[in-house]
Amino acid sequence: MKFDFIPGESPSYFESLRHDAIISELPVAGTTVRQAQIDYLEAAEHEFSKDDAEILLEENFWYAPDDLEKFSRGEDLSDQSFALRFPWDLLKLNEILVKQIDTDFILAKVYDGAQNEGFLYAGEGTKILPGVFIEGSVIIGENCKIGPNCYIRGNTFIGDNCHIGQSVEIKNSLIMNNTNVGHLSYIGDSILGEKVNLGAGTVSSNLRHDGTNHRTEFHGNMIDTGRRKFGVVIGDGVHTGINTSFYPGRKLYPGVTTRPGDIVQKDLKV
Known part of the structure; x- marks a missing residue:
């Protein structure tokens, strides 16, 4: 397998997720x-x-x-x-690893009315509230609050101290520690960094109308991601206003904020 590396002095292509990422x-x-x-x-x-x-x-x-x-x-x-x-x-690697789960390991408190159809790892101190439906392989860290009435689809990883609010849908995503996804939101095929706060009604689009692979910009180059479904990359510390919407394949660099009702058509940097 040969890779076509982009020429240059090794710019950090993870800078949209985290400054000086290791x-x-x-x-x-x-x-x-x-x-x-x-x-x-x-x-x-x-x-x-x-x-x-x-x-x-x-x-x-x-x-x-x-x-x-x-x-x-x-x-x-x-x-x-x-x-x-x-x-x-990183999203591809998360898919590969989460998919390997073949048994439940649940230390969380699962309330009556929550359902799990698949394999679930859920850490100590986590609460999975009534009406939550988990489908496929999912990993949830410690001290999280999920629900009520959420739909969590594989292959999703949610880190520690996260809050996934009322009537949120999460699909095939990687969500890092101390991040909140406000109620009535949809996050699909996406990566959220640490200490992100998404306002209520925040929605990611993950599919082009023509069904082709998503392309995204890095250092002046348009790159084919190789992904037919790809949502958004949201860096550490990003806060969104209520009802923010993302075009697919967009990136919000660390520390960015949006206003209520914003439609993110291009990458945003501080």
Whole structure:
């Protein structure tokens, strides 16, 4: 597998999510990228040590265990191994990892009237209120409040100390710690950083009318994300006004705010 890296002096393509991001330390599927790679290698019983995993991650490349022997022989890798160059690559990795859940592990308080059809990890101190419907594989961290009347669809990861409000739908997304999604909102195929607060009625679009892949701008270049469904990347500390709407594939850089009723057609920076 060959990758067409963008020329230049290695600009940080994760800057729309977090200033000075260390990619291997970013949260994904209830852990970090680094720890997930180590855990994957150990579970596959490969003769690779933690030091080997650290070396692999130096280039911000995710290696599926089944590809390690191919790598050592110089063969092409599968699409389960890929460079972590852009935020949507982190979303792809989250999908792969969350999808691996094959049992429930629930320390949360699940109220009567909440339903789970799939596999759920839910941490201590979390409350899943009446009317919540969870479908597919989902990971929810500690001390969260979900609901009432939410629809959470796989493969979604919600970090610690998050609030997903009344009648919110979350689909195939990665939501980091201390983030709030206000009531009557929809977030699909998206990444939300830490300490984000979405006002009530905030909605992401994730599908082009022509059904083609989403493209997005980075450092003056339009990049094909390779994703037919892709919502929004919202950086750390972003606050949105009520009824904010996002065109698909847009990015709100850390610290951005929107006004009530804003329609985000282009990337926003402070």
